[in-house]
Amino acid sequence: MRTKEFTNTVTAIFKREILGYFRSPVAYVFIAIFLLLLGFFTFYISHFFEMGQADLRAFFEWHPWIYMFLVPAVAMRLWAEERRMGTIELILTYPITVGEAILGKFLAAWIFIGIALSLTFPMVITVNYLGDPDPGAIFCGYVGSFLLAGAFLSVGSMTSAMTRSQVISFILAVVICLFFILAGYPPITEIFSGWAPGWLLKVVANLSFLSHFQSLQRGVIDLRDLIYYLSVIFFMLFANGIIIQNRST
Amino acid sequence: MIEVQHLTKFFGSKRAVDDISFTLEKGEILGFLGPNGAGKSTTMRMITGFMPPSGGTAVIGGHDIRRDSLEARRKLGYLPENAPVYPDMSVFDYLDFCAEIRGFTGADRKKRVGDTIDKCFLGGVRHQTIGTLSKGYKQRVCFAQSILHDPEYLIMDEPTDGLDPNQKHEVRLMIREMSAEKAIILSTHILDEVDAVCTRAIIIAEGRIQADDTPAGLRTRSPYHGAVSLTFGPTDSGKLMSTLRSVEGVKNTILIDESRSEVSVRVLPRTRETLIADRIMAALSRDRYDLKSMYVEQGRLDEVFRNITM
């Protein structure tokens, strides 16, 4: 009984939101910046062509860093904007649950980023032209990248609910995302390896978006990585719900 | 029926709403009156389930807004303060979204959205982006959203705020037309509005109910209720005043204005219930005063409002 309503309301919110992205020029600007940055880093910084390798490692390695700034920019308006305009007062007095509203908005933003990600398909064509890449590794790379984007997005959705200022929401999200990246970034973990106990480093590194992202790059979808990302998303969206239910305005 | 039970809201240590209770039946239009910051919006936000109360609850058609929130909200229509709407959508898309989220589908949804657009005179801007509409139209779109599902209970926070006099009139007409089978609460700080639409008024100040009565009942609380105002041609005001004062049941007479061509006087009765107009007429015609006009004052809401809230 309630499942039908659940699907109906999540779909309604999802549709409104995703169409909203394409109603404004921001969506196209975002997609353009995303593709330009990826191209720039892949070709100019990583020297994709000169490496002479028929895989997309040089391409995927930049995703976490680019997402770190671009995904919070997508997420920052999710709730902050509703609060600023006062429309949150309507959305939360419709006969829908907070969870449905959060999920509808989250999924719309996630699919939007997925669309931007799918527009990198010329990369796949290029490597196939250059050599004989492992299609499994490429597929896993994309799955990992999409999951990573979802995790960043859930962080951004949560911080967006904390404030009516999109700027503050953005900064908070970038900082939290940076932590989740650096926790497993080798240059950083090496600094701590001198004095922090090994098990602690391992726990922290296991929390990192990066280590799970890299393990997906190797071309196998490990259930643990999948569960990791989905639980990060679940946890963040759950916190998101609690924040919305306890907001003061 | 809407039952509001001991609603209380603290913001920090500030008590914005303090133990508000009342019940409202279908057919009634209740006006929330009160100065800015009285707690009207906060009360409505708790009734609609937007804000959790610090204490008390509201029961909407038998559904408790705290324990049975979804069912309660299903029966409600809500027009928040400042009429928030998504500026990037067209009027039609927005109302269609509202209908979808309330579970209407297919032809029923189309018809409902179309009817509501017609009812709220939005036909001319059906496909216009809401952000480009004037304030009055935005207000109407938000109004449309609140009645789209023909709710049994309607909560409207300053529904005529920012509208021009004609638009105000239209909105009031719409509210009155709908009122037969709905229970409606609206807030306002325009006293005329209470007279124009409400069957009942609650005056709130500092978060508390100060008065709960019909507009006519409220007016009897005015110090001038039952007073008789008189205008005369040129006459000896001293003699006139003493004549009036000698009439039985008169407490006081006040000389309001005296010019070469006119004298106006207000006569206050001893108690609210004392009817003095007849006896004044008799005394005046006996002494052949040149009476130009005479009326019994009903009392004015703004005086009552000021007395109660200051």
Ligand SMILES: Nc1ncnc2c1ncn2[C@@H]1O[C@H](COP(=O)(O)OP(=O)(O)O)[C@@H](O)[C@H]1O
């Ligand atoms: N979110 C909030 N946080 C803190 N104080 C608030 C909040 N909302 C309202 N108030 C305070 O509560 C009081 C009542 O406000 P409100 O209900 O908006 O009054 P009204 O609608 O009658 O003008 C005011 O003093 C206001 O400053």
Ligand SMILES: [Mg+2]
């Ligand atoms: Mg208000």
